[in-house]
Amino acid sequence: MKIRILKKNKDNLNVYTVKNIYISYEELEELLNTYDKVIVPRLNWNDRDVYSLPENFGNLEVKGDLDLSFNNLTSLPESFGDLEVEGDLYLDENELTSLPESFGNLKIGGNLYLGHNQLASLPESFGNLKIRGYLDLSFNQLASLPESFGNLKTEGGLDLSSNRLTSLPESFGNLEVGGVLSLPFNQLTSLPESFGNLEVGETLWLAYNPWIIDTNFVNFCEKYKGNLVLDKKLKEEVDRLNRLIKLEEWGE
Numbered sequence: 317m318k319i320r321i322l323k324k325n326k327d328n329l330n331v332y333t334v335k336n337i338y339i340s341y342e343e344l345e346e347l348l349n350t351y352d353k354v355i356v357p358r359l360n361w362n363d364r365d366v367y368s369l370p371e372n373f374g375n376l377e378v379k380g381d382l383d384l385s386f387n388n389l390t391s392l393p394e395s396f397g398d399l400e401v402e403g404d405l406y407l408d409e410n411e412l413t414s415l416p417e418s419f420g421n422l423k424i425g426g427n428l429y430l431g432h433n434q435l436a437s438l439p440e441s442f443g444n445l446k447i448r449g450y451l452d453l454s455f456n457q458l459a460s461l462p463e464s465f466g467n468l469k470t471e472g473g474l475d476l477s478s479n480r481l482t483s484l485p486e487s488f489g490n491l492e493v494g495g496v497l498s499l500p501f502n503q504l505t506s507l508p509e510s511f512g513n514l515e516v517g518e519t520l521w522l523a524y525n526p527w528i529i530d531t532n533f534v535n536f537c538e539k540y541k542g543n544l545v546l547d548k549k550l551k552e553e554v555d556r557l558n559r560l561i562k563l564e565e566w567g568e
Contacts, residue, residue, distance in 0.1 A: 329353050341366065348372045355379065358403065362386055374398030374418075385409045385429065397421035397441070408432050408452065420444035420464075427472065431455050443467035443487075450495065454478050466490035466510070473518070477501050489513035500524040500547075512536060516543060523547035534558050 329352035337357050341364070347354045348370050358380030366387040374395030381403035389410040397418025399405075404426035412433040420441025422428075427449035435456040443464025445451075450472035458479040466487025468474075473495030481502040489510025491497075494517040504525040514520075520543050527533060527550060537544055537554050546554065 331355065344376075345370045348375050351375075353377060359383065362406070369393055369396070371395060376400075378402065381426070382406065392416055392419070394418050399423070401425060404449065405429065415439050415442070417441055424448065428452070431475070438462055438465070440464050445469075447471065451475070454498070461485050461488070463487050468492075470494060473497065477521070484508050484511070486510050491515065493517060496521065507533065507536060512539065519543050519545050521545045523550060525550075529553045529557055531557075531561060534561060 331353045332347065332351045333355040334347070334357070339356060339359065341361070344354070349372070353375050355377045356379070359378055360381070360383045362383045363386040366384065366389060368389065369392060371393045372395055373393050374397060377400040379402050382399075382401045383406040385406040386409040389407070389412055391412065392415060394416045395418070396416055398421065400423045402425040405422070405424050406429045408429040408431045410433050412430070412435055414435065415438060417439045418441065419439050420443065422445060424445070425448055428445070428447050429452045431452040431454040433456050435453070435458055437458065438461060440462045441464070442462055443466065445468055447470040449470075451470045452475045454475045455478045458476070458481055460481065461484065463485045464487070465485055467490065469492045471494040474491070474493045475498045477498045478501040481499070481504055484504065484507065486508045487510065488508055489512065492515050496518045497514075497516045498521040500521050500523045502525050505528045520540060523545055524547050534554055534557050537546070538558065
């Protein structure tokens with residue numbers, strides 16, 4: 317492994333850059349224990365039977381992608397929020413049940429993949445994230461979202477499909493999603509009042525939830541009908557109630 321030693325930076329930290337893109341767990345752990353910050357071009361630990369990360373993993377700076385997918389991670393160290401990843405961050409296909417409170421401090425230059433884990437909740441800090449790409453939270457165990465979630469900004473899509481969401485926080489309408497917003501295969505029955513303020517760059521998927529079809533829901537569907545994706549049964553119910561509402565209005 318070739319290591320280039322740099323001078324101390326403006327924060328008086330000893331910063332080291334690793335030239336070799338192939339670095340083992342043991343090698344990186346030793347570097348993190350020795351120096352204040354370690355810079356790597358990229359890190360691919362995909363499918364390496366990784367069960368845990370060093371406590372000071374947050375002292376890492378990755379100039380490209382960081383791939384930790386298809387491992388056996390159940391948790392992340394509190395320092396994880398200090399990470400700087402200029403490319404994509406892959407944490408999908410692990411066994412994560414929670415994220416550290418520091419997670420919202422992450423600096424990510426690309427996509428964030430958290431799908432296919434066992435996340436039952438998200439830290440309150442999660443809403444502080446600014447994602448320059450796509451955010452995948454699909455196929456987890458999320459039953460609710462933190463109130464801060466509405467502060468989230470993602471320039472790409474947001475996938476919350478195949479969770480256990482029964483409601484959305486009132487702040488959800490403050491979301492800024494540059495791409496597709498996916499909510500299928502949850503247990504949602506109603507939308508928060510703020511939902512009509514939502515800014516979605518592309519389509520909004522509401523299919524396959526046990527929605528209560530009332531006047532408010534129908535009016536929402538009418539407002540966003542050019543961007544909505546509904547399943548066949550839901551669309552039929554919305555259309556039926558919409559016709560009844562119009563008949564009542566004509567009768568008046």
